[in-house]
Amino acid sequence: MTAIQDSVLTPTLSSRYYTDSAVFEAENERIFERQWYYVGRADDLPAPGHFLRRQVGRETVILVRGSDQTVRGFLNVCRHRGAQLCLADSGDMGKAIRCPYHAWTYGLDGKLITAPNWQAMDSLDRGQYGLHTVHVEQWEGLLWVNLAPDPAPLIDQLRPQIEARLADYAKFERYGLGGLKVGGRVEYDVAANWKLIYENFQECYHCGTIHPELVRTIPEFQSPAMGTGGYDPTGYAIADDLASFSLSGDTVLPRLPHLLPEDDRLFYGMVVRPNCFISLVSDHVVVHRFEPVAHDRTTAVCEWLFPADVVESGDYELDDAVELFSKVNEQDFDAAEWCQPNMASRAYRHGGVLVPSEQTQIGVFYQWYLSALGDET
Ligand code: FES
Ligand SMILES: [Fe+2]
Incomplete structure (x- = not known):
């Protein structure tokens, strides 16, 4: 069987683009994890502590409104042993992001604040153990995230x-x-x-x-x-x-x-x-x-x-x-x-x-x- 070619009709993508999980993996890596990706509305996060959890490509991201009203994005990965920090798709985390596993606690700005038995680790440089941030921009009330390290501004997209x-x-x-x-x-x-x-x-x-x-x-x-x-x-x-x-x-x-x-x-x-x-x-x-x-x-x-x-x-x-x-x-x-x-x-x-x-x-x-x-x- 050969692809249909015609002077009037043009071909669609071939079937593997719709059936192959390796293509989907490549789309995640090269499209959804590299471009600005729409994740929700700014007014879904009306007050400090409110969060959204979203899948972006192969990563899970949390968006959190800080006490300074800025919405920040973080990978939903605890720096201790990798637990998901947010287990719900939305809600209010209060004044801090607290890991459900061993209770490492991060500020709404992603900085590590404290952990149980902190006295035994007090020489630790907390600045090294903050959450991994992702880029967040707002456009017309819509929040977009970008997992690329240094993306062009959202408006350019x-x-x-x-x-x-x-x-x-x-x-x-x-x-x-x-x-x-x-x-x-x-x-x-x-x-x-x-x-x-x-x-x-x-x-x-x-x-x-x-x-x-x-x-x-x-x-x-x-x-x-x-x-x-x-x-x-x-x-x-x-x-x-x-x-x-x-x-x-x-x-x-x-x-x-x-x-x-x-x-x-x-x-x-x-x-x-x-x-x-x-x-x-x-x-x-x-x-x-x-x-x-x-x-x-x-x-x-x-x-x-x-x-x-x-x-x-x-x-x-x-x-x-x-x-x-x-x-x-x-x-x-x-x-x-x-x-x-x-x-x-x-x-x-x-x-x-x-x-x-x-x-x-x-x-x-x-x-x-x-x-x-x-x-x-
Ligand atoms: S995995 Fe988060 S505190 Fe241990
Ligand atoms: Fe339609």
């Missing part, structure tokens, strides 16, 4: 991607993500390789088949040619007879405060590599965080963001907006799960094909992916 999608970074800033709050959250355990989910998000060839609610809301998505030549930087319009991007199409929420009238009634979706999707509409923003768990499994966390007063007042029906993208998520993740088992079929050894409307965006993704991964997997 993100801004070119936003500009490639919207053509104008100022347009993105008008959505004011940093000032929004979570009004809905759903976590999904998807039995599929992360790249199947990303490929799906970057084409609308499937929209007419599996997303009846979405194409009712954004009629342009009905066209199987949508996406030919790449995303439209002017956005996709909500149907004229609907009031909003919501399941019923009726619920009216206040427009995000910094948007211009020209931003109204438009939808923009984008992949922010390596593990985030952002979808913009004029009254809310949807942010997906992905955690690739194995070559055939991905955790997805979807959060719906609204202005704080909209979330807190209780005056608005947010579920209608949440339910539209919830449906889309379920439909998309089901589709990825339809494909994953067949990635190992002899019929798919050389992969599949991309139709013209899939080629530009998925092509950009493949180019980024293969270049980040290198050639030697």
Whole structure:
């Protein structure tokens, strides 16, 4: 069997990129442990002592808000004999990080403070036994970590991607993500390789088949040619007879405060590599965080963001907006799960094909992916 080559259709990645745990290992090492990686929201850590625990590539990382309000990141590894310091995914550790095993105790800044029977070790240089730090940066209320020793600034990774999608970074800033709050959250355990989910998000060839609610809301998505030549930087319009991007199409929420009238009634979706999707509409923003768990499994966390007063007042029906993208998520993740088992079929050894409307965006993704991964997997 040879790979399908055609002047109209172009090849997908071959099957091993979706089935081989050695490829997944290489992705962890060369992509997720080298690039800025989205781990959660700054407002998940409202006060000193609050922490998040996250898997980043092959490492477990803890993010902790210090008494100076700075969020720091550490490898979740005790310097004594290696126990995990945090055994929960989130919580409040109080004034110090205390190892559950022999109670070595670190400050919220990662410095070793004390250990049982300290008198017997008081000549020890505590400065040598602090926690291993990882780089943390915040962007628009989202926390990102980088395990590389000396990474370039986060904005250097993100801004070119936003500009490639919207053509104008100022347009993105008008959505004011940093000032929004979570009004809905759903976590999904998807039995599929992360790249199947990303490929799906970057084409609308499937929209007419599996997303009846979405194409009712954004009629342009009905066209199987949508996406030919790449995303439209002017956005996709909500149907004229609907009031909003919501399941019923009726619920009216206040427009995000910094948007211009020209931003109204438009939808923009984008992949922010390596593990985030952002979808913009004029009254809310949807942010997906992905955690690739194995070559055939991905955790997805979807959060719906609204202005704080909209979330807190209780005056608005947010579920209608949440339910539209919830449906889309379920439909998309089901589709990825339809494909994953067949990635190992002899019929798919050389992969599949991309139709013209899939080629530009998925092509950009493949180019980024293969270049980040290198050639030697
Ligand atoms: S392993 Fe942490 S105190 Fe011993
Ligand atoms: Fe979809």
